[in-house]
Amino acid sequence: MIKPLQGIRHDGPGDACxxxxxxxxxxxxxxxxxxxxxxxxxxxxxxxxxxxxxxxTDEALRNLLCVGADITRAALLDNFCWGDPDDPAQLGAxxxxxxxxxxxxxxxxxxxxxxxxxxxxxxxxxxxxxLSIPGTLLISALAPVPDVRKALTMDIKGPGNALYLVGxxxxxxxxxxxxxxxxxxxxxxxxxxxxxxxxAAFKAVYGALxxxxxxxxxxxxxxxxxxxxxxxxxxxxxxxxxxxDEMPRxxxxxxxxxLLFSETPSRLLLEVDCDQELALAKALRGIPAxxxxxxxxxxxxxxxxxxxRVALEASLCDLKTAWQDxxxxxxx
Amino acid sequence: MKKxxxxxxxxxxxxxxxxxxxxxxxxxGTAQRVHMNLLRQGKAKLMDYDILALPGGFSYGHDAGAGxxxxxxxxxxxxxxxxxxxxxxxxxxxxxxxxxxxxxxVLPAPHSHLPEQTAGFIANDSGRFEARxxxxxxxxxxxxxxxxxxxxxxxxxxxxxxGKLVLKSPRQLEELKKNKSxxxxxxxxxxxxxxxxxxxNGSIFNIAALSNPEGNCLGMMPHPERYTTKHQHPNWTRxxxxxxxxxxxxxxxxxxxxxx
Numbered sequence: 001m002i003k004p005l006q007g008i009r010h011d012g013p014g015d016a017c018x019x020x021x022x023x024x025x026x027x028x029x030x031x032x033x034x035x036x037x038x039x040x041x042x043x044x045x046x047x048x049x050x051x052x053x054x055x056x057t058d059e060a061l062r063n064l065l066c067v068g069a070d071i072t073r074a075a076l077l078d079n080f081c082w083g084d085p086d087d088p089a090q091l092g093a094x095x096x097x098x099x100x101x102x103x104x105x106x107x108x109x110x111x112x113x114x115x116x117x118x119x120x121x122x123x124x125x126x127x128x129x130x131l132s133i134p135g136t137l138l139i140s141a142l143a144p145v146p147d148v149r150k151a152l153t154m155d156i157k158g159p160g161n162a163l164y165l166v167g168x169x170x171x172x173x174x175x176x177x178x179x180x181x182x183x184x185x186x187x188x189x190x191x192x193x194x195x196x197x198x199x200a201a202f203k204a205v206y207g208a209l210x211x212x213x214x215x216x217x218x219x220x221x222x223x224x225x226x227x228x229x230x231x232x233x234x235x236x237x238x239x240x241x242x243x244x245d246e247m248p249r250x251x252x253x254x255x256x257x258x259l260l261f262s263e264t265p266s267r268l269l270l271e272v273d274c275d276q277e278l279a280l281a282k283a284l285r286g287i288p289a290x291x292x293x294x295x296x297x298x299x300x301x302x303x304x305x306x307x308x309r310v311a312l313e314a315s316l317c318d319l320k321t322a323w324q325d326x327x328x329x330x331x332x
Numbered sequence: 333m334k335k336x337x338x339x340x341x342x343x344x345x346x347x348x349x350x351x352x353x354x355x356x357x358x359x360x361g362t363a364q365r366v367h368m369n370l371l372r373q374g375k376a377k378l379m380d381y382d383i384l385a386l387p388g389g390f391s392y393g394h395d396a397g398a399g400x401x402x403x404x405x406x407x408x409x410x411x412x413x414x415x416x417x418x419x420x421x422x423x424x425x426x427x428x429x430x431x432x433x434x435x436x437x438v439l440p441a442p443h444s445h446l447p448e449q450t451a452g453f454i455a456n457d458s459g460r461f462e463a464r465x466x467x468x469x470x471x472x473x474x475x476x477x478x479x480x481x482x483x484x485x486x487x488x489x490x491x492x493x494x495g496k497l498v499l500k501s502p503r504q505l506e507e508l509k510k511n512k513s514x515x516x517x518x519x520x521x522x523x524x525x526x527x528x529x530x531x532x533n534g535s536i537f538n539i540a541a542l543s544n545p546e547g548n549c550l551g552m553m554p555h556p557e558r559y560t561t562k563h564q565h566p567n568w569t570r571x572x573x574x575x576x577x578x579x580x581x582x583x584x585x586x587x588x589x590x591x592x
Contacts, residue, residue, distance in 0.1 A: 003566050010465070010566050020563070026354040028561070153569040216569075236570075 001033060001148045002067050007155040011324075012235025015066035015219055018151045033148035037063035041222065042136040043175040044190035049093040051190040053100025053137055054107075058193040058265045060141035061108060061202060062219040066268065068151045068209045071202050074143035076105060078115035083132020084122045093135045101137075107195020110141070152209065154218035156236030159297035161215060162274055163240060165225065166205055166289040167198075167267035169249045171258050177223045178261035193265035201287045205268060208283035213276045220267040226260040226312070227323075228269050229293075230301055234320040239300040242293035244311065256305040260312070271295060336382040336590035338363040341371070343402045346389035348426065351557040356385065358560060359584040360591075368402070372409045379412055382590040383422045386429025388491070388555060398453055398494040399428050403435035407447055413438065414447065422477060422586040423549040427492055430541070430551035434497075439551045440504070440513055441544035450504065451542075453494045457534030463491040465566055466532055468540055468554060469519045474512045475547035477589045478582040485523055486578045487565065488554035490540075495533035495553045497542075505537060515550055516541035556582045 002018035005011050016037030022030045039059030044052035057076060065071050078101050083090040105112055121133040145151055173179050174188035208214055216236070220228045225242070233240050244259045253259055269292075272280050277291070301319060305311030338356040340363050342349040353363035361383065370376040378384065392401040406413060417423055417438065425433040433439045437447035456462055468486050470479050499505050508514050517538040518531040525531075531538045533553070541552030556579030562568050564577055 001563050002569075006566070006569075008567065008570070023558075023561075023564070024350050024354075026350065026357065028354065028358060149563055151569070155570070157570060 002035070002151050002153060006153040007235030008237050012155055013231055015063040015154055015217075016069065018067050018069070018145050018148055020148045031147045031149055033145045034142055035064050035067050035069035035145050035151075036140065036142045037067075038141065039063065039139045040136070041175070042134045043180065045093070045097070045135045045137065047175045047188075047190040049097035049135055049137070050100040051192050053097045053139075054104050054193040054195060055191055055265050056137055056139040057101070057104035057108060057110075057141075058195065058198055059219060059221050060139040061110065062266070062268060064141050064143045065202050065205060065209070066152065066154060066217040066219055067145070069143035069145045071143050071206055072109070074108070074110045074141050075113045076110050077140040078112055079138040079140065080115070080117040080119075081121060081133065081136040081138070082117065082119050083135060084130055085119050087130065087132060090132050090135065097135065097137050104195050108199050146210070150210065150212065152214065152217055154216055154232055154235060156232050156238040156240065156271055156295050157215040159238055159295050160274065161295045162272045162277055162291050163229070163242065163293040163295060164270040164272055164280065164289050165247055165267065165292045166270060166284065166287060167201060167248070168264065168288050169225070169247050169253070169259060169262055169267065170251050170264050171253055172262045172264040173258060176261060176263045177227070178257065191263055191265050198266035201266060204284050204287045205270070208280055211279070211283065213280045213283060214270045214272055216271040218269050220263070220269060222263065224261040224263050225269070226303070230314075230319040231323065232269065232271070233301050234316040234323070237299065237316065239296045239298045239302070239316060240293050241296060241302045241304070243304045245304070245306050246290055246292045248288040248290045254306065256303075256311040259306070260303065334591065335360060335362045336587050337361075337380065338383040338385060339376070339378065339381040340365045340385045340387055341368060342366070342387065342389075343368040343391040343405070345391045345393055346387055346428070348388035348555065348557060352385050352387040352426065355557045355560050355580060355583045356383070356587065359580060359587050361583070361587045368405055372405070378410060378416055383424070383586050384413075384416060386425040386432050387557070388427025388429060391428055391432070394494070397435070399431035399435055402428075403432045406432060406436045417544065417549045420546065420548050422589060424478065424582070424586065425551035426555055426557065427553060430553055431494070433549070433551040434542075438549060439542045439544065440508055441549070451497060451499050454496045454498055455494050456492070456496055456532065458528060458532070461491070461493040462495070462532040463489070464532070465489045466540075466554060467519050467521050467523075467530065468516045469523055471512060471515050471517075474515050474543060475545070476515050476543045476550055477547050478550050478585050479515070480585045482578065482581055485519070487559075488556055488579055489558050490532050490554050492533065492553055495535065497535040497539050499536055508542070511545040513542050513545055514539055515543040516552060516554070555579070
């Protein structure tokens with residue numbers, strides 16, 4: 001029902017897949033289905049395996065939420081891909097990641113139903129030194145979609161709709177794409193997700209989604225708001241204007257690039273019809289959510305900085321090229 | 333009103349039989365999934381049915397070529413298939429089912445009385461299995477009974493590794509054009525005959541489906557049974573104007589044809 005690549009040209013990065021088993025059973029009046037997603041970020045694991053586990057679980061559940069799955073009934077799987085467990089540092093990191101999984105499961109109220117692990121992923125270099133791979137945890141998640149006809153995709157559906165950002169933004173550039181790109185990785189920490197607070201926010205967002213108040217939803221993960229908004233825009237082939245000053249934030253952040261690329265967990269960007277804004281505000285009462293922008297017909301993503309000047313203006317064509325070229329470039 | 337009986341024939345490795353049967357049931361047919369062995373043993377009779385469907389899949393693991401073994405079985409054991417076609421009853425081959433119809437000499441419609449294979453399928457030009465949605469242009473001149481009321485341009489998913497149709501000679505292509513047997517062609521989204529990726533397999537003259545000149549026997553590589561509700565289209569969350577999957581219309585036309 002919902003395929004991994006979405007949008008007009010079927011090439012945008014969807015959050016999760018929705019499967020409708022009754023297409024095969026022939027019970028065409030039964031529209032129950034389920035969604036499958038994942039969360040992964042080895043860059044966080046290099047900094048803090050415990051926080052990686054929390055953040056990956058958070059991302060997997062948010063991905064489910066973005067297609068309209070009932071995350072209060074979600075189940076998780078852990079997939080460890082780890083180095084040499086005879087190395088105390090590697091084993092310690094593995095234990096920390098497992099503790100993160102436990103706390104994430106308890107905090108989100110989602111059980112781990114299975115998993116898989118692959119240890120001893122290491123190579124020995126010419127001098128005989130054992131090199132382990134970066135400890136990587138993939139969290140897979142699945143949850144029921146009560147009515148697959150109400151499922152969502154992440155592409156912008158039309159011009160003139162409001163864009164709402166759900167969740168606080170803090171200065172979370174540790175392990176981020178921004179740091180990888182700019183080469184700054186000093187003593188910063190990986191972002192810390194708060195499962196209990198996130199679970200409450202997700203539940204409220206699910207309420208809004210199931211009422212049909214939201215046109216499209218996408219999670220903020222690698223690359224933060226900037227990448228999230230760009231993906232939604234070029235997949236739906238509509239532009240957007242964003243105002244960074246409107247972002248819900250707790251700590252004092254005075255830099256546009258931090259706001260735009262910070263990877264604080266538990267955040268979502270929602271596209272909402274302007275007529276539904278009041279209903280959305282009611283559904284999200286008590287949750288940090290604010291209108292940060294508007295979709296436009298012009299194929300341009302325009303971001304206004306804290307000083308009121310244009311911080312970023314890029315054509316969707318350029319953004320899409322940048323996004324699509326990254327993988328072939330990495331693979332050489 | 334009488335419900336037309338549909339035989340959805342299956343063999344070892346067929347995997348689209350359930351969806352094909354569901355599609356016929358949705359539009360008022362009574363579909364039965366019948367195993368090839370029942371036909372061979374005489375426990376089921378083709379002539380008892382109004383419509384025959386050969387669904388997609390990987391019959392006999394595609395050993396000896398896609399659909400080849402199944403096609404041979406049909407040639408040897410389903411002798412009344414030619415009569416079934418000649419009587420004007422609808423026959424629909426989808427994906428592997430199309431390959432079987434071609435390799436059994438049912439399509440392109442033969443000149444002689446012997447079921448002789450005059451076309452074939454080879455591996456896609458891309459060298460890999462292509463599973464995605466494609467744009468198709470229907471032949472509006474074709475008398476194909478499955479196409480009644482359909483728009484000229486439709487979208488359906490393909491899923492095959494050996495879908496490149498090859499013909500015996502250039503003359504055969506001219507003949508197919510002349511007797512309006514080219515039922516569907518792969519086109520770009522603006523309706524032009526272009527190459528890969530719009531033509532997913534490199535099929536000659538972008539042929540996606542063939543029918544017999546009478547229009548009651550249709551073989552097609554794309555899968556209409558995978559587009560029976562509007563929610564199966566990859567862009568359904570953007571489409572406010574679509575009521576149902578266009579694939580369902582082909583099945584409805586066959587069922588309605590039998591009722592009238």
